[in-house]
Amino acid sequence: MTTATTTWRGVASEEQDELPEKVSVLLRARSRRLLGDLLSPYKKSIAWLTTVIVISNAAGLAIPYLVKVGIDEGIPPMLHGGGPATMLTVVGVILAAAVTQAVTRQAFLRLSGRIGQSILLELRRRVFDHFQRLSLSFHEKYTSGRVISRLTSDVEAIAELLQAGFDGLVTAVLTMIGTAVLLLVLDVHLGLVALVPLPILLLFTRWFRRQSAIVYRRTRETVALVIVHFVESMTGIRAVQAFRREPRNQEIFKELNDGYRGANASSMQLIAVFMPGIKLIGNITVGGVLIYGAYLAFNQEVTVGVLAAFLLYLRQFYEPMQEISQFYNTLQSAGAALEKLSGVLEEEPDVPEPRDPQPLPQGRARGKVRFEDVRFAYVEEMPILPNLDLTIPAGQSVALVGATGAGKTTLAKLISRFYDPTGGRVLLDGVDLRTLDEPTLRQAVVMVTQENFLFSGTVADNIRFGRPEATERQIREAAKAIGAHDFISALPEGYDTEVGKRGGRMSAGQRQLVAFARAFLADPAVLILDEATSSLDVPSERLVQRALRTILADRTALIIAHRLSTVEIADRVLVMDRGEIVEDGPPDQLIAASGRFAGLHQAWLDSLS
Amino acid sequence: MKSYLRPYVLRLVLIWLAAMIGIGASITLPLISEQVIDGPVLHGDQGALLPLGLVALGVGAVEAFMIFFRRWVQIKPVLGLETAIRDDLYEHLQRLPMGFHGDWQSGQLLSRATTDLSTIRRFLGFGMLFLVMNILQLITVTVLLLNKYWPLGLLVAASAVPIVVVSLRFEKRYIRISRQVQDQQGDLATLVEESAIGIRTIKAFGRRHHVFDNYDEAALKVYGSSLDKVRLSAKFFAFLGLIPNVTLALVLLLGSLAVGSGSLTLGGLVAFTTLMLQLVWPIASLGHILAMAQEAMTSADRVMEVMDTVPAIESGDRTIDTPRGHLRFEGVGFSFPGSDEPVLHDVWLDVRPGETVAIVGATGSGKTTLTALVPRLIDPTEGRITIDGQDVRDLTLPALRSVVATAFEEPTLFSMSVRENLTLGRLDATEEELAAAIQTAQAMFVYDLPWGLDTRIGEQGLSLSGGQRQRLALARAVLSKPRILVLDDTLSALDVETEALVEEALRHVLREATGIVVAHRASTVLLADKVALLRDGTITHVGRHNELLAEVPEYRELLAQDADFDPSEGALR
Numbered sequence A: 001m002t003t004a005t006t007t008w009r010g011v012a013s014e015e016q017d018e019l020p021e022k023v024s025v026l027l028r029a030r031s032r033r034l035l036g037d038l039l040s041p042y043k044k045s046i047a048w049l050t051t052v053i054v055i056s057n058a059a060g061l062a063i064p065y066l067v068k069v070g071i072d073e074g075i076p077p078m079l080h081g082g083g084p085a086t087m088l089t090v091v092g093v094i095l096a097a098a099v100t101q102a103v104t105r106q107a108f109l110r111l112s113g114r115i116g117q118s119i120l121l122e123l124r125r126r127v128f129d130h131f132q133r134l135s136l137s138f139h140e141k142y143t144s145g146r147v148i149s150r151l152t153s154d155v156e157a158i159a160e161l162l163q164a165g166f167d168g169l170v171t172a173v174l175t176m177i178g179t180a181v182l183l184l185v186l187d188v189h190l191g192l193v194a195l196v197p198l199p200i201l202l203l204f205t206r207w208f209r210r211q212s213a214i215v216y217r218r219t220r221e222t223v224a225l226v227i228v229h230f231v232e233s234m235t236g237i238r239a240v241q242a243f244r245r246e247p248r249n250q251e252i253f254k255e256l257n258d259g260y261r262g263a264n265a266s267s268m269q270l271i272a273v274f275m276p277g278i279k280l281i282g283n284i285t286v287g288g289v290l291i292y293g294a295y296l297a298f299n300q301e302v303t304v305g306v307l308a309a310f311l312l313y314l315r316q317f318y319e320p321m322q323e324i325s326q327f328y329n330t331l332q333s334a335g336a337a338l339e340k341l342s343g344v345l346e347e348e349p350d351v352p353e354p355r356d357p358q359p360l361p362q363g364r365a366r367g368k369v370r371f372e373d374v375r376f377a378y379v380e381e382m383p384i385l386p387n388l389d390l391t392i393p394a395g396q397s398v399a400l401v402g403a404t405g406a407g408k409t410t411l412a413k414l415i416s417r418f419y420d421p422t423g424g425r426v427l428l429d430g431v432d433l434r435t436l437d438e439p440t441l442r443q444a445v446v447m448v449t450q451e452n453f454l455f456s457g458t459v460a461d462n463i464r465f466g467r468p469e470a471t472e473r474q475i476r477e478a479a480k481a482i483g484a485h486d487f488i489s490a491l492p493e494g495y496d497t498e499v500g501k502r503g504g505r506m507s508a509g510q511r512q513l514v515a516f517a518r519a520f521l522a523d524p525a526v527l528i529l530d531e532a533t534s535s536l537d538v539p540s541e542r543l544v545q546r547a548l549r550t551i552l553a554d555r556t557a558l559i560i561a562h563r564l565s566t567v568e569i570a571d572r573v574l575v576m577d578r579g580e581i582v583e584d585g586p587p588d589q590l591i592a593a594s595g596r597f598a599g600l601h602q603a604w605l606d607s608l609s
Numbered sequence B: 001m002k003s004y005l006r007p008y009v010l011r012l013v014l015i016w017l018a019a020m021i022g023i024g025a026s027i028t029l030p031l032i033s034e035q036v037i038d039g040p041v042l043h044g045d046q047g048a049l050l051p052l053g054l055v056a057l058g059v060g061a062v063e064a065f066m067i068f069f070r071r072w073v074q075i076k077p078v079l080g081l082e083t084a085i086r087d088d089l090y091e092h093l094q095r096l097p098m099g100f101h102g103d104w105q106s107g108q109l110l111s112r113a114t115t116d117l118s119t120i121r122r123f124l125g126f127g128m129l130f131l132v133m134n135i136l137q138l139i140t141v142t143v144l145l146l147n148k149y150w151p152l153g154l155l156v157a158a159s160a161v162p163i164v165v166v167s168l169r170f171e172k173r174y175i176r177i178s179r180q181v182q183d184q185q186g187d188l189a190t191l192v193e194e195s196a197i198g199i200r201t202i203k204a205f206g207r208r209h210h211v212f213d214n215y216d217e218a219a220l221k222v223y224g225s226s227l228d229k230v231r232l233s234a235k236f237f238a239f240l241g242l243i244p245n246v247t248l249a250l251v252l253l254l255g256s257l258a259v260g261s262g263s264l265t266l267g268g269l270v271a272f273t274t275l276m277l278q279l280v281w282p283i284a285s286l287g288h289i290l291a292m293a294q295e296a297m298t299s300a301d302r303v304m305e306v307m308d309t310v311p312a313i314e315s316g317d318r319t320i321d322t323p324r325g326h327l328r329f330e331g332v333g334f335s336f337p338g339s340d341e342p343v344l345h346d347v348w349l350d351v352r353p354g355e356t357v358a359i360v361g362a363t364g365s366g367k368t369t370l371t372a373l374v375p376r377l378i379d380p381t382e383g384r385i386t387i388d389g390q391d392v393r394d395l396t397l398p399a400l401r402s403v404v405a406t407a408f409e410e411p412t413l414f415s416m417s418v419r420e421n422l423t424l425g426r427l428d429a430t431e432e433e434l435a436a437a438i439q440t441a442q443a444m445f446v447y448d449l450p451w452g453l454d455t456r457i458g459e460q461g462l463s464l465s466g467g468q469r470q471r472l473a474l475a476r477a478v479l480s481k482p483r484i485l486v487l488d489d490t491l492s493a494l495d496v497e498t499e500a501l502v503e504e505a506l507r508h509v510l511r512e513a514t515g516i517v518v519a520h521r522a523s524t525v526l527l528a529d530k531v532a533l534l535r536d537g538t539i540t541h542v543g544r545h546n547e548l549l550a551e552v553p554e555y556r557e558l559l560a561q562d563a564d565f566d567p568s569e570g571a572l573r
C-alpha cells in the first residue's frame, strides 16, 4: 500500500511539496519577524492590556489573602464582643476586589480578543494578497490545495491561540508570577525552597518545545496533504464517479488521513508526557514544602497560619501550570503554522513587479507587440520556444495556428506575462514587459484562456469581472456584441442567474460566451483569444466571428484557433511548429502557396463536408 | 457518533477510571496537608510527620501518573474517532451525486472535513473530560462543604443557580454565533479555493484587487462575527469569575457570624474557606470549556448535515454479466432541481449494440445533460433509460459505470502520474492496453514527458496543452474498454490533422462498442452511423448525416459551415 501511494502521485520536476526549509533556527527567526511585524501596530493597546490584566490578577490574587486577613483580624474582635466592623470592611473590600476583577477581566478579554482578531484579519489579508501576487509557475507547483490549507487550517491554528490560548496563557503566567512574589513575601525561606524546582521546569519545557516544533510541523504538512487530496477529488468528482475511482481514492485518502492521525498522535503523546510531568514536579514540591514547612513549624520558624497560607498559594502556583502547558501546546501548533505562513510571505514572485516602472509611450497602449530572441522553457531541459523573433504591428489581427502542443498558448502567455522568458525580451510598444507595472500591462493586454474559469456569482458578475466599474448597460452591450445576449436573457433570471460553482450551471459553450463577453468588456489594446470558440456550435461561432470583425478593427489581436474559419478574419497568419514560426503571411497568400498552411487549410475544408 | 466509539469501550472505561482516581488524589492532597497541620504540627508529633509527608508525595505521584495514563490511553479513541469520521465523510461525499456537489461550495465541505472535525477532536480529547471532571469536582467540593457546615454549604450550592441560568442563556446565543462564524469561515475557504483555481483568469485580467476586495469583505464578516463571539464570551467568562468570589465574601461574613455565635469553630471556618477557594478555578474555566462544547456541537451539526444527506442516486442491485450495449432512452425528461422548465423532455432514442449515434444540437441545448444521464451522474425526472433492456436504475452503480465510459467536454485530470490518470477507471490495465489507448487518442506525447508515464501532470492537468489534456481524457475513456463509449465534444481542442488521425483510430474502437458522440463539427459527426438532432429539449430527427443535411434546414444551419453565409462577408468558398 505504501508503494502504491508513492507512485500514484508520479514524479515532478521539482518537488515543491513544501517550501524549502533550512535550519529551524532560521525558521523561528522568520516567524518571529512576522509576529513582531503583526503586533507592532498594537504596541499601545498591548501596554493597556498589560495594565488591565495586572490589575485583574492583582484583584484576583488579593481575595484569598483578604480572606486570611478577615479570619485573622476580623473574627477575634467579634469573639470578644467587639462587633463586626472590621469584618464588614474586609468583606466589602473582597466584594470590591471581585467586581474589579470581573470588570477588568471582561475588558481584557474584549481588548485582547479585538487585537487577536485584527491580527488574524491582517494575516489573512497579507497571505491572500501575497498568493495572488505570486506567479503562475509558483501556483503550478504549490497547488491550490496547499494554498487553501495555508489560508484555512494554518490560519485557524493561529486563531485558536489568539482566541483561547492567549487569554489563558497571559492570565496563568501572571497568576504564577504574582503567586511567586506572594510566596516570597510570605516567607522567604520557604518561598525559595518552593521555587527550587523552577530550573527543572524550564529545562523540561525546553525539551518539550524542541520536540513539539518538529511534531507540529509534521501535523501542518500532513493536514495539507489531506486537504490537497480532498480538494482535488471534490473538484473532479464527475470523473471520479464516472470512472469508479472511489475505492482507490478512498484508499489514498485513508492513507493520508492516517498520516495526519500519526502526526497528531505524536503531538498528543508529547503532551501526555509534558502535562503530567509538570503536575508531578508541582506535587513533589508541595509534598516537599509540606514536610519541610512542618519541620520549620516544629522549630517555631514559621507560624501555622503562614504554613497553611503557604500551602494554599503553592497549589495556586501550580494550578495554572496545567493551563500553561495546554496553551503552550496551542502556541507550538500556532508557531508551526506561522512558520508555514511566513515561508509563503517570504516567497519572492518570480514574475516580479518592476522597481521603477516605465510608462508606455504616449501614455496609453497602442498595441505593438515584439518578441526579441525569446527563449522559453517550463522545465530547463525542454525548451518550448527555442528562439522566437516576431513583431506584431499595432492594430494587426494575427491568427496563430499549428499542431497541438506546438507552443501557441505558451507564446500567448508570454505576451500576458504569465511567465517571463528565459532569454530575450517581450516588448509592448517598445517597452519591456518586465518594466511595466501590473495595472498598465493588464489594462493593455487581456487573454481569454483556453480553460475559461467562471466564479460563483451571477452571469452579470462574471462579465463585469472584465471591468468592475462597468454599468448594467455596458454589460448587456458586451453580451449583445458577441451574441450571448439571447441565451442569457433566456436563462431563468437573465443576467442575475447564478452560474453555480465554477460555472457548472452553464453549458460549455455558454461558459465560453460569458468568458468572451468578459474579455470584450475589458476593452484592451491587445486581445488574445486562445481557442475561445472551440466549444461553440457553428452558428454561434459565426456570430462571434462577425462581432470580431468590428471588435478587432482598431486593436491588436492574437487569435489561436484550430477551426480555420476564424483565420479568415485575420490580416496575417502564423504557423507554428515545435515552438518556431514556420510560415508567416496574409491568409490568401499562404493558401495560394503550397506550404503547411495550404495543407492545413485543405484538410480543414475537407473536414467540413 | 456512538458507533464510532464502540471499538474503544475498554479504553473509555479506563480513561474515566483514571480520571476518577486523579480527582480523588487531587482532593486528597489538601486534606493531607490539613492533617499534617492539624496533627503533627499542632501537637508537635514529629514521628507522624514523615509517614504523612510520604503519603502526600505518593498521592501526588499517583495523580500525575493518572493524568499521564489518561492522556496516553485517550489518544487512540480520540484520533480514531476523528479519522474514522473523516474517512466516512469523504466516502459519503464521493457517493453523493453531482447535483449535491453542484450546490455545495467545496470550501464548505472542506471546512467540515478539517476545521469541524478538529474542533470535535479537541473537545473530545480535552474539553469533554474537563467539563465532566470540573462538574464532578464542583459537586464533590460542594458536598464536602455541606458536610463541614451545612448552612454555609447550602449557600455555596445556591450560588450554582445563577451560574446555571446564565450558562443556559449564554449557550443559546453562543451556538448561534459560533455557527455563523463557522459558516462564514466555510465561505472564506470557498473564496480562497476559487482564487487559487481561477488564478489564470484573475491574472489574465489583472483583477488581483477585485478578488482581494471580495475576500476582504468575507474576511471582515468573519472578523465581525468573531468579535461578537469575543464580546459574548468575555461577558460570560467575567461573570463566571465573579460568582465564586462573591459567594466567598458572603461565606466569610456569615461564617464569622456563625463563629461569633459559636455554631462554627474558627478552624472549621478556615477549612471551609480553604476548600471553597478550590471552587474558583473550576468555575472560571467552565466558561472556556462550555464554549468549546458549544463549538463542538455546532461542528457536529455541520458534519451531520452532510452525512445525513441521502445520496439521491442509489445503487440498484443487478448486474449485467455480458453486456451487449443496447442503449435506449424511453420518454426521458429531465429538469434541474428548482427550475420549472425541463431541459429535456420526451427523448426517445434507440442505439443498437455496436451502433454509434452522433448528438447534434445548439450550444446549451442539453447534449451534455443527455449524456450524463447514461452513467447516472444525474437521474431522469421522467421516463427511463435502459441498457440491454434493464433500467439503469436497477443496476449497481459499479456495474453500470463499467459498462459506460465518458470522455467529458472538460478533461478533468488530476495532479497524479499520467499512468494513474489514464488507469482511473481500470487499475488493472496492462501495458499493451495502455499503449493501444494512447495510440488511439494520439497521445504519444506522454512518452516524451520528462519521466514518461510516471510524470506527474499539474493540477487539473494544467501543465499540459489544451489538446494534450483532451487526448489524455480520451485515452482514459478508451482504456476502460466500455461497452458504451460516450464522447462529449472531445475533439474540439485538436488541430485538423491530429483530429483526422484520432477519428481514424476511433472508428476502430467504435466498431466494437456502442457509441454516443456529441459533435459540433461535421467531421466528428461522420464517426457516427446515424445522427440525432436535439432541439428544444427533445430529439426531433434521427437519420443519416447526408439525409438530414438535405432534408432538415435546422440541421443544415447547425452543421454546414456555409449555410446562409453571405459570400460578401468573407466566406472561404
Ligand SMILES: Nc1ncnc2c1ncn2[C@@H]1O[C@H](COP(=O)(O)OP(=O)(O)OP(=O)(O)O)[C@@H](O)[C@H]1O
Pocket (backbone or CB within 6 Å): A140, A378, A379, A384, A402, A403, A404, A405, A406, A407, A408, A409, A410, A411, A450, B458, B462, B463, B464, B465, B466, B467, B468, B493
Ligand atoms: N505549465 C506547464 N509546465 C510544463 N510544461 C508545459 C506547461 N504548459 C505547457 N507545457 C508544455 O509545453 C508545450 C506547449 O504547450 P502549449 O500549451 O503552448 O501548446 P499549444 O500550442 O497551445 O497546444 P494546444 O493546441 O493543444 O493548446 C506542451 O508540450 C506542453 O506539454
Ligand SMILES: Nc1ncnc2c1ncn2[C@@H]1O[C@H](COP(=O)(O)OP(=O)(O)OP(=O)(O)O)[C@@H](O)[C@H]1O
Pocket (backbone or CB within 6 Å): A500, A504, A505, A506, A507, A508, A509, A510, A535, A537, B102, B336, B339, B343, B361, B362, B363, B364, B365, B366, B367, B368, B369, B370, B409
Ligand atoms: N446544474 C445546472 N442547473 C441548472 N441549469 C443547468 C445546469 N447545467 C446545465 N444547465 C442548463 O441546461 C442547459 C443544457 O446544458 P448542457 O450542458 O446539457 O448543454 P450542451 O448541449 O451540452 O451545450 P454545449 O454544446 O455548450 O456543451 C443549458 O441551458 C444550461 O444553462
Ligand SMILES: [Mg+2]
Pocket (backbone or CB within 6 Å): A408, A409, A410, A450, A530, B465, B466, B467
Ligand atoms: Mg493551447
Ligand SMILES: [Mg+2]
Pocket (backbone or CB within 6 Å): A507, A508, A509, B367, B368, B369, B409, B488
Ligand atoms: Mg456540453
